[in-house]
Amino acid sequence: MQPVLITRPGERGDALACSLREHGHAVEKLPIMELVPLIETPGQRSIWLNIDQYGKIIVVSPFAAHCLAEALDRYWPQLPVGIGYYSVGTATAEALHARLGVRVRTPPPDAGEDTSEALLTLPSLRRLDGEKVLLIAGEGGRIMMTETLAERGARVTRSEVYRREYRPPPAGARRRLDAGDYRALIVTSGEMLQHLAPWCSPSALHQPLIVSSQRLATLADTLGFTATTVAPGATPPALTAALARVS
Structure with missing residues (x-):
């Protein structure tokens, strides 16, 4: 076969x-292709230590969810409250719920095939006047989403937590x-x-x-x-x- x-x-x-x-x-x-976690820098550590300052966290892949959960386990024995969690797909939402037990907002099922654009149709992401948003992504990923969130008034911080290594x-x-x-x-x-x-x-x-x-x-x-x-x-x-x- x-x-x-x-x-x-x-x-x-x-x-x-x-x-x-x-x-x-x-x-x-x-x-x-292999997903490889990036070495934590002092700047990255500062993001994790101050993660309770973000009103929304957007996670773009199951591996990004894994990296976020690992960081929160290290620095936050008790999960900070008041954060809205978002993901670009159901697999990522399931990973976040399994590791962190949080409710995760996902794109509406009929919003289109591009998961980034679909997520951005959610009413809670349409106006973000001055709100601090943390985007958890791979190296160089989801640049358009970052720009769109900033255009909508968000104070966006990108946290690049892994890179993709390609091989023959x-x-x-x-x-x-x-x-x-x-x-x-x-x-x-x-x-x-x-x-x-x-x-x-x-x-x-x-x-x-x-x-x-x-x-x-x-x-x-x-x-x-x-x-x-x-x-x-x-x-x-x-x-x-x-x-x-x-x-």
Whole structure:
């Protein structure tokens, strides 16, 4: 049985692999990217120690949620009160709730496919006159969200807590990509798709590609992929359902 290739790293990748296997698919993970926590600087430590001064905290990924929870465990034996927590997706909200036990606001389900833009449609983020907002993100991530929050009057602080380290696919994966020897490829990140594309032969470019948004589908078309299917989201059930449509 040809495997489904997945690029999502860490626990989220494990959850996707589990969902696919439950539906009868063989799965092979492509370890082409690793999330690496950044070393804490004095400035970062100051943010953690004064985190009770922020009215809102926006967390952009499950790994960012993990880094935030680790910091709060170190510096706040009792969680500060009065903070509104926001996330760009349900997986991040679930990670925050599991680690911190907090209620998390997420984008409305019908607000659009871009999670950043969808989150910013929430009424509580539309006017932020002078309010202190902390954005927990990866290195260089969510710049547009930072700018939009500032335009709406927020005093935004960015806390970049991890970086993405990309690497070439391992030898076995390169052989599969060269031969197009797989059932489908699932990618949910534009950076990852661009990183992977140079290793995809013409055969691979004609194999099914599952992406999580129309934006990624447009990028895939630019990169030469010809059999792209857009899932209704980036969750394991959504991606698994999209794969069923091309099986």
